[in-house]
Amino acid sequence: xxxxxxxxxxxxxxxxxxxxxxxxxxxxxxxxxxxxxxxxxxxxxxxxxxxxxxxxxxxxxxxxxxxxxxxxxxxxxxxxxxxxxxxxxxxxxxxxxxxxxxxxxxxxxxxxxxxxxxxxxxxxxxxxxxxxxxxxxxxxxxxxxxxxxxxxxxxxxxxxxxxxxxxxxxxxxxxxxxxxxxxxxxxxxxxxxxxxxxxxxxxxxxxxxxxxxxxxxxxxxxxxxxxxxxxxxxxxxxxxxxxxxxxxxxxxxxxxxxxxxxx
Amino acid sequence: xxxxxxxxxxxxxxxxxxxxxxxxxxxxxxxxxxxxxxxxxxxxxxxxxxxxxxxxxxxxxxxxxxxxxxxxxxxxxxxxxxxxxxxxxxxxxxxxxxxxxxxxxxxxxxxxxxxxxxxxxxxxxxxxxxxxxxxxxxxxxxxxxxxxxxxxxxxxxxxxxxxxxxxxxxxxxxxxxxxxxxxxxxxxxxxxxxxxxxxxxxxxxxxxxxxxxxxxxxxxxxxxxxxxxxxxxxxxxxxxxxxxxxxxxxxxxxx
Numbered sequence: 001x002x003x004x005x006x007x008x009x010x011x012x013x014x015x016x017x018x019x020x021x022x023x024x025x026x027x028x029x030x031x032x033x034x035x036x037x038x039x040x041x042x043x044x045x046x047x048x049x050x051x052x053x054x055x056x057x058x059x060x061x062x063x064x065x066x067x068x069x070x071x072x073x074x075x076x077x078x079x080x081x082x083x084x085x086x087x088x089x090x091x092x093x094x095x096x097x098x099x100x101x102x103x104x105x106x107x108x109x110x111x112x113x114x115x116x117x118x119x120x121x122x123x124x125x126x127x128x129x130x131x132x133x134x135x136x137x138x139x140x141x142x143x144x145x146x147x148x149x150x151x152x153x154x155x156x157x158x159x160x161x162x163x164x165x166x167x168x169x170x171x172x173x174x175x176x177x178x179x180x181x182x183x184x185x186x187x188x189x190x191x192x193x194x195x196x197x198x199x200x201x202x203x204x205x206x207x208x209x210x211x212x213x214x215x216x217x218x219x220x221x222x223x224x225x226x227x228x229x230x231x232x233x234x235x236x237x238x239x240x241x242x243x244x245x246x247x248x249x250x251x252x253x254x255x256x257x258x259x260x261x262x263x
Numbered sequence: 264x265x266x267x268x269x270x271x272x273x274x275x276x277x278x279x280x281x282x283x284x285x286x287x288x289x290x291x292x293x294x295x296x297x298x299x300x301x302x303x304x305x306x307x308x309x310x311x312x313x314x315x316x317x318x319x320x321x322x323x324x325x326x327x328x329x330x331x332x333x334x335x336x337x338x339x340x341x342x343x344x345x346x347x348x349x350x351x352x353x354x355x356x357x358x359x360x361x362x363x364x365x366x367x368x369x370x371x372x373x374x375x376x377x378x379x380x381x382x383x384x385x386x387x388x389x390x391x392x393x394x395x396x397x398x399x400x401x402x403x404x405x406x407x408x409x410x411x412x413x414x415x416x417x418x419x420x421x422x423x424x425x426x427x428x429x430x431x432x433x434x435x436x437x438x439x440x441x442x443x444x445x446x447x448x449x450x451x452x453x454x455x456x457x458x459x460x461x462x463x464x465x466x467x468x469x470x471x472x473x474x475x476x477x478x479x480x481x482x483x484x485x486x487x488x489x490x491x492x493x494x495x496x497x498x499x500x501x502x503x504x505x506x507x508x509x510x511x512x513x514x515x516x517x518x
Contacts, residue, residue: 158348161316162362163336172361176352253351253393
């Protein structure tokens with residue numbers, strides 16, 4: 001959990017060096033081979049677009065719209081996944097009854113459902129929240145079920161022998177054993193939620209970063225599209241960091257790092 | 264204190280076959296008595312323990328504990344398991360308080376008692392440590408404290424020292440004897456170590472497999488407190504020999 005900071009810094013330095021090399025090669029190739037900006041814009045022109053975007057107040061409204069869709073979908077989908085996962089994880093009857101339908105639902109491509117959701121819920125943020133939630137739902141459900149079943153039988157017997165009720169066993173052991181799995185699910189979910197929000201905006205939206213990418217593409221401003229993409233990726237990384245940090249803090253008794261480690 | 268009559272347990276295999284794990288078991292244990300149950304793997308001693316703990320249903324028979332018929336897990340019993348089974352997200356003291364929380368006892372009084380128990384087993388400096396910071400022997404001592412926190416009349420131990428090295432095991436045996444003499448609890452210790460059984464017990468119950476049953480019930484008439492030198496006492500050796508003979512005819516013991 002506490003990694004030596006010199007190692008941390010060295011890793012960060014290497015990562016930045018790699019980025020610099022990639023950007024350098026990119027910039028050089030665009031110049032040498034005279035690639036048209038419509039095909040592949042140069043890093044410098046993307047950077048210029050980024051500066052321009054960050055200077056406009058409207059851009060922050062777009063960020064806010066997409067961010068609220070991401071977070072809304074994440075919270076809604078995770079909550080639904082954890083709740084249904086708990087029901088399925090604790091009850092064999094419910095598991096038998098619901099699991100085939102859950103799998104059937106999961107095999108439906110959410111991208112294909114997205115246009116229908118937009119028709120149902122409109123062009124506003126609501127439909128994006130629902131689409132993101134639908135994508136986020138399954139990893140949380142699966143991880144919660146797996147986590148609840150990961151409590152060792154001996155430990156449950158120990159609690160039973162001390163006269164614990166089913167509810168006490170759930171609270172004192174099963175839920176705790178499920179937490180590492182649930183957080184692994186949340187780590188995946190936050191990234192999926194970004195995808196869900198953008199997919200939703202691509203289908204039909206009036207604002208947001210996905211909407212902005214489409215606008216830039218229509219205007220052949222490919223550098224602008226790239227700039228928005230980088231902002232999106234930055235949002236994704238920061239959200240993932242936050243989830244990982246909470247993960248390590250809450251599940252302090254497990255030594256392993258989160259599924260997608262920070263380094 | 265504890266009275267078992269006509270107890271048997273049949274496991275039904277999926278294929279329809281039946282395994283007789285315990286048959287026609289009768290046993291009386293007096294208050295404050297320390298009895299050891301010894302036998303090889305498959306003699307039903309773990310089955311007996313699980314039935315007493317209330318986590319395995321019996322097939323036939325009756326069990327009376329502290330004047331009540333046993334129908335499930337009982338507050339009169341404190342259990343120590345083969346593995347310490349401590350919850351890794353709780354500190355030593357919080358782990359010890361688990362039964363008190365389950366049974367909704369007065370937590371202030373229980374916390375005070377937990378401190379006393381931690382002192383008694385010599386873990387005073389580790390009350391706030393997490394299980395992974397403790398050695399196996401220390402974890403097992405925490406397990407013993409947990410079994411005593413709700414002040415049960417009857418301490419039931421399932422090969423509690425089986426996973427420990429020989430040196431730690433001897434220390435733990437001496438410690439258990441001391442805890443028992445201080446607490447006045449009735450103790451049933453399940454073990455497959457014959458010397459451990461004799462060293463600790465007032466009475467040794469010998470079980471053999473196929474089907475699991477009691478074949479001998481030996482009163483151990485050795486003075487207390489017993490120190491490690493007891494192991495070289497000739498009378499001690501005779502008890503051990505007498506028990507061992509049961510297994511030479513019926514198959515061997517693990518230890």
